[in-house]
Amino acid sequence: MNVWGARMKIYTGRGDHGNTNLIGGQTVRKTDVRVDAYGSIDELNAQVGLLASLVDEEKTVSxxxxxxxxxxxxHNLFDIGSILADKGNKLGMQFDLSEIQTIEQEIDELTEKVSEINYFILPGGAKQASQAHIARTVTRRVERTVLKLNEKEPVAEPPLIYLNRLSDYFFVLARYLNKLAEKEEVYYTKTGKVFHNDERPKRKDEK
Structure with a gap:
């Protein structure tokens, strides 16, 4: 006998026929756009976890x-996933608007630490930066999936804004991680300049 008592089984068999339950008990198909949305959030969270483990190998003060x-x-992604899985908002969860301001501030701070760009950048470089690019592209797909859900069943605006900012965060983080690793960025120039300094907000140290 297990001295710790009976353990809950990970598998239940209830989903063997392609169904799953939302928060509150409503049964839906696993192919439902809502399930796809919060499942994609879970996938993104795992990618961010991998990125964090790679960053942990860095020996920098950052x-x-x-x-x-x-x-x-x-944690924010888990909040968003919970909100999406709760169709009737039975838990009463709301996304913290201050998190949007926080990530915008972090984007601005990271932008100050990297050089300006005029061309698209090829994903790659240091493994940490490469994983940040993967997180960026997965975020874009997650955003599209949640927007598809929003077209069918309205989603609160703050999570949508946050996901849009999050992909920008991973882009500039990838650039910063390459800078820390002293990896040179590779530009894609065939389309010509796509970022023009006169169209972008000036940095604080610019006149």
């Missing part, structure tokens, strides 16, 4: 700051 940011992002 490591802990980045890890703290990624940990907060993971």
């Amino acid at each position: 490591r802990n700051i980045i890890k703290e940011s990624l940990s907060r992002i993971q």
